Amino acid sequence: MHSIRKGSMLASSLLLSFALLAAGCGNNGNNGSTGENAGQTNNQDANQPANDQAAGNNQAANANSGNAGAEKPLDPYEVVMIYPDGKQNDLAAVQTAMNDYLQKTYPQMNMTVKLNPIDWGAYTDKLNLMMSSGEKFDLLWTANWMNFETQVNKGALLPLDELVDQYGPDIKSVEGDLLDGAKRKGKLYGIHVHQELGNPQGIALRKDLVDKYHIDLAPLASGEFKDLEPILKTIKENEPSVTPAVGPAFPLGAYFGSGSMESIIGPVGLDQRDTNADNTYKVVDMYETPRYMELAKLTHDWYKAGYINKDATTPGVDIWKKIQAKTAFAAIGTDLEIVKDMAIGKPSHMDGKSAQLGMDIIQVPMNIDRLHTSKLSATLQAISQTSKDPARAMMLLDLFYKDAKLLTLFNYGVEGTHYALNNGQIDLPQGKTKDNVGFYHDNQWQLGNQMLNFTRLGEDPNKYQNYEQFNEMVKSQSSPIIGFVFDSEPVKNELIAVGKVQSTYDPGLQSGQLDPEKDLPKMIDKLKAAGLDKIISEAQKQIDEWRAANGK
Amino acid sequence: MEIGKQRATAAAGEWGSRTGRNPLRKLWKYRALWILALPGILLLLVNNYLPMFGVFLAFKDFNFSRGIWGSAWNGLDNFKFMFTTNDIWYTIAHTIGYNLAFLVINTVLSVLVALLLNEVKNRAMSKFYQSTMLLPHFISMVVVAYLAFGFFNPELGFINKSILEPMGREGVSWYMEPQYWPYILTVVNIWKSVGFGSIIYLATIVGIDKEYYEAAMLDGAGKWKQMTKITLPFLIPVIIILTLLAIGRIFSADFGLFYQVTMNSGMLKSTTEVIDTYVYSALLVSGDTNLASAAGLLQSVVGFILVVSVNMVVKRVSNDNSLF
Amino acid sequence: MLEHNRTNPVITIVFILGSLACLIPFWLILMVSLSGQNALAKYGYSFWPREFDLVAYRFLIHDAEPILRSFGVSILVTVIGTAVSLLVTSALAFSLSRQDFPYRGAVSLFVLITMLFGGGLLPWYLVYTKFLHLQNTLFALIVPGLLGAFNVFIIRTYFTTSIPPSLIDSAQIDGASEYRTYFNIIIPLSLPVLATIGLFTIVGYWNDWFTSLVFINTDKLYNLQYFLYNTLMNAQYLQSVADKAHIDAASLQVQPLEELRMAMAIIAVLPVALVFPFLQKYFVKGLTIGAVKG
Incomplete structure (x- = not known):
């Protein structure tokens, strides 16, 4: 009977029991001040390390600035790392191994780590509660699609500019200008994980059927999804039990988003297909671009023709399972694997996916991301304002950008126990499986310099060289507003309303169920009623200011 | 239900006459009932009443570094x-x-x-x-x-x-x-x-x-x-x-x-x-x-x-x- | 009354259909949990799988340790929580049931208000972590469910309607203290209502995953429902994360098989279904509801 509703807050008995409420407040005065002076109160809360904090901080500074002269060791400090992950049975063993390694290799830093993973399903809620209650932790993983902006606005994160200058030399040398993507109102709040800077999107096809019907993939070199139609038709006519194409969002998803729009916020952005040079910085609504209409119509036609699956936007549908069960032929609009010499329309074997599904899959890229500012805050490490020694947290973070051994411990566990090296690639130890090895995750994208990592057996051993090559390609086509970050505060209520309209129509349009000629105008009307124009003019204003300030 | 209530009221009448008028004495006389009720009352206080200070959050621009009381009001x-x-x-x-x-x-x-x-x-x-x-x-x-x-x-x-x-x-x-x-x-x-x-x-x-x-x-x-x-x-x-x-x-x-x-x-x-x-x-x-x-x-x-x-x-x- | 000894067949049919409607969905998940993965992808869900496969249960047994532990946590919390809850709730109800209890109107109101207004998540969390320091203990799983206003009123109503006040009266004339009256007279006479509320409480504790989510950070103390929730939600969640982070959801490898999820759902339902018939006989007697003012 006692129920606590998630996300829902409660209310007082204003009318009834002022006295009771007042009593409640009185009792909670202590509580409140805990939050208020988080730093101070925490000092008292957290036993010994806290008392040494101030001293530790100074010494840390000395140690680094003095460098050679820093004989006096720092006081011990435990850096608590918060990140989302599934359950790992051997987490404690890995943590011990990391600490032994840190103690042995960097004794002057005198720090230990405490790994504190949180389940994916609970990450947002728990992190929010931990921040609200002023709990002490140091490094946390965050992202612009995971409340990073709110965390910054609400003061949960520390500005890192000085810390990274002082304690993050390797971060700076690896990331360089790319760090700026996580700046908000001129200050740096997150450290970008060094990884691929974009993704290719396109089509993944079953090789057995491509071979069986001698399907010619050459027409796809156009990079246009409409040229896929004859291929889908062939499958539809010859394989009645196979859905020709399945996908999460079809061409309207990432393919449209990345290839046609420079998104600023929500549905608002710059139309990349507008060839008029005067319009390069003109903010528009993506639903009103001709390209969107074109792709929405194509999707709708395919839906009617039975070329694509009906449950595309049903939550929890796993498209790869359909391919594995041989009830589907192609996955479209999905992210593809990054390979060597990637080019639009150029087919290649999808190594990882093929190994995973136990069948040969071919991929054909239809679009390659440009460098977008938003990608530079899509996976970040940040430092909590409750950290007792932010300097030490930054030192540890810096190690993950230069020390492959430490990074390997975090990503793959202890050699011999959790992995074995096989020709320079990560393999499971003899007789172990993913499920019983005790430590197995693919969190490489959450921390440090990904390019320092080993590859897993079955992956292209040159995976990270390919990434670097791919990154050059992405960087060469950087977005016209690279470095611009939209401040959503002035239109936050409009964004919520617009988001609602989108969530109502997007699934129908992306799955092809809605007829765009009929429903798209309706949607646009609703968006306008929700305040879309206000968002557009705010975005235009900020873009113009940014251009003036940056001389673009 | 009705019948039970009547009986109870009748009984209350009898007890009432024995109780006397002094409220403090009355409280003391029934201390055992208060002690029995106390754990429940305390639980309600902790589980339900203490968190009611959260009502203020509805009118605040909550900031993590300032806490609930330090955050600014925003009407x-x-x-x-x-x-x-x-x-x-x-x-x-x-x-x-x-x-x-x-x-x-x-x-x-x-x-x-x-x-x-x-x-x-x-x-x-x-x-x-x-x-x-x-x-x-x-x-x-x-x-x-x-x-x-x-x-x-x-x-x-x-x-x-x-x-x-x-x-x-x-x-x-x-x-x-x-x-x-x-x-x-x-x-x-x-x-x-x-x-x-x-x-x-x-x-x-x-x-x-x-x-x-x-x-x-x-x-x-x-x-x-x-x-x-x-x-x-x-x-x-x-x-x-x-x-x-x-x-x-x-x-x-x-x-x-x-x-x-x-x-x-x-x-x-x-x-x-x-x-x-x-x-x-x-x-x-x-x-x-x-x-x-x-x-x-x-x-x-x-x-x-x-x-x-x-x-x-x-x-x-x-x-x-x-x-x- | 003699002529009505047999149940009207129409009523029987209605109830058989009603009971079936309540049981069929459980049958469906049981069968899905016993299906092979490929058969599921090909033929969909059905009431009799085309291919039986125990892989889901084998998987659960193979990874039995965390499940067993969470099972243990759930049972411990449920047993202790229910026992303490019944004691505290019925003691409060006993005082409230006494017409001569001073300020009973005010205390009733105090209880009632909690039914209309709850605590918010964040302040509630702060009270438990900063004030009581219960995070990462079993107490955090037990204390929140100990007292529900609704239960207080049901028990209170039972006391006022089913236990003759003369009984209490005569016991006290014989010199029995309030405590003895409560323990030796009231409690033994109140089995129906205690069983009923007990079952509510059991179910409340057993089905609770949210307290675990909020207060527990160590997987040693996860309860079964949270374990289940986590498995179910991770799959849904990862799908959306994968889209946003441009990573392959499958490579995160927490995507459980359809039949595995269903098998876990079955395991979570089972204990409630088992304990239920034993307490059910008290239900009708125990569930009398009266006005708050009493």
Whole structure:
């Protein structure tokens, strides 16, 4: 009977029991001040390390600035790392191994780590509660699609500019200008994980059927999804039990988003297909671009023709399972694997996916991301304002950008126990499986310099060289507003309303169920009623200011 | 119930005369009762009353580094997000509409089932029916959502795969067709709550003194007459209490039902959006929990006002049946 | 009454259909949990799988340790929580049931208000972590469910309606203290209501995953429902994360098989279904509801 509703807050008995409420407040005065002076109160809360904090901080500074002269060791400090992950049975063993390694290799830093993973399903809620209650932790993983902006606005994160200058030399040398993507109102709040800077999107096809019907993939070199139609038709006519194409969002998803729009916020952005040079910085609504209409119509036609699956936007549908069960032929609009010499329309074997599904899959890229500012805050490490020694947290973070051994411990566990090296690639130890090895995750994208990592057996051993090559390609086509970050505060209520309209129509349009000629105008009307124009003019204003300030 | 109350009042009279008039002495005399009540009162204080300071969050621009008390006030700003568009009105309409529909349908069905259960003569069978019908009440919504998905999954689900397709009909993309969902949600709600409701009413029916029925039968009253003239009047107080409690929550929807069971599918929103899901999806966009504080406050205040006023009306009509 | 000894067949049919409607969904998930993965992808869900496969249950047994532990946590919390809850709730109800209890109206109101207003998540969390320091202990799983206002009123109503005040009166004339009255007279006479509320409480504790989510950070103390929730939600969640982070959801490898989820759902339902018939006989007697003012 006692129920606590998630996300829902409660209310007082204003009318009834002022006295009771007042009593409640009185009792909670202590509580409140805990939050208020988080730093101070925490000092008292957290036993010994806290008392040494101030001293530790100074010494840390000395140690680094003095460098050679820093004989006096720092006081011990435990850096608590918060990140989302599934359950790992051997987490404690890995943590011990990391600490032994840190103690042995960097004794002057005198720090230990405490790994504190949180389940994916609970990450947002728990992190929010931990921040609200002023709990002490140091490094946390965050992202612009995971409340990073709110965390910054609400003061949960520390500005890192000085810390990274002082304690993050390797971060700076690896990331360089790319760090700026996580700046908000001129200050740096997150450290970008060094990884691929974009993704290719396109089509993944079953090789057995491509071979069986001698399907010619050459027409796809156009990079246009409409040229896929004859291929889908062939499958539809010859394989009645196979859905020709399945996908999460079809061409309207990432393919449209990345290839046609420079998104600023929500549905608002710059139309990349507008060839008029005067319009390069003109903010528009993506639903009103001709390209969107074109792709929405194509999707709708395919839906009617039975070329694509009906449950595309049903939550929890796993498209790869359909391919594995041989009830589907192609996955479209999905992210593809990054390979060597990637080019639009150029087919290649999808190594990882093929190994995973136990069948040969071919991929054909239809679009390659440009460098977008938003990608530079899509996976970040940040430092909590409750950290007792932010300097030490930054030192540890810096190690993950230069020390492959430490990074390997975090990503793959202890050699011999959790992995074995096989020709320079990560393999499971003899007789172990993913499920019983005790430590197995693919969190490489959450921390440090990904390019320092080993590859897993079955992956292209040159995976990270390919990434670097791919990154050059992405960087060469950087977005016209690279470095611009939209401040959503002035239109936050409009964004919520617009988001609602989108969530109502997007699934129908992306799955092809809605007829765009009929429903798209309706949607646009609703968006306008929700305040879309206000968002557009705010975005235009900020873009113009940014251009003036940056001389673009 | 009535009879018990009379007895109790009589007893209270006797005790009262022995108690004396001094309030402090009275408290001391009943210290044992206070001690028995104390753990419960303390728990309510900790679990329910202490957290009520959170009401201030609805009016604050909460900042993590400043804490609840240090954060700046921002008046009614947190409430604004709900009223940016007109959507809130149909959302409120849905919330009230569903709740009223559930209330009416569940009450009618529960009473009906209780009456019928009372007619089942075989005690073992009666127990069996009660058990099976109560079972859904004990299942968490997460599991219910998966049960529903088992039926409505557009490509694999039971309805499309085993009913519509063999009939030669095209399968329905259930999670994209809003028109079906008012019915589906109502059925799920009935499935989950009628068993429980009927047992509450059955408890009252069983408690009715058999003499009333015997007297009625002597007067030649038939089954129908007995039901409407004896059983229903006994049920009315219970119906009123449960209805009053439900009215207090009329602005709050069962989040699990509207979020989990619909799989939060956007296309269904035109018929399934309720205040709780509205607030939750706003949270997903903005990540700002103050919005939830504001919405929660609004829901409780409206619910509270409704309960108090409906209770007042009930009191005027029949004082015995009011909740407080 | 003699002529009505047999149940009307129409009623019987109604109830058989009603009972079936309540049981069928459970049957469906049981069967899905016993299906092979490929058969599921090909033929969909059905009431009799085309291919039986125990892989889901084998998987659960193979990874049995965390499940067993969470099972243990759930049972411990449920047993202790229910026992303490019944004691505290009925003690409060006993005082409230006494007409001569001073300020009973005010205390009733105090209880009632908690039914209309709850605590918010964040302040509630702060009270438990900063004030009581219960995070990461079993107490955090037990204390929140100990007292529900609704239960207090049901028990209170039972006390006032089913236990003759003369009984209490005569006991006290014989010199029995309030405590003895409560323990030796009231409690033994109240089995129906205690069983009923006990079952509510059991179910409340058993189905609770949210407290675990909020207060527990160590997987040693996860309860079964949270374990289940986590498995179910991770799959849904990862799908959306994968889209946003441009990573392959499958490579995160927490995507459980359809039949595995269903098998876990079955395991979570089972204990409630098992304990239920034993308490059910008290139900009708125990569930009488009266007005708050009493």
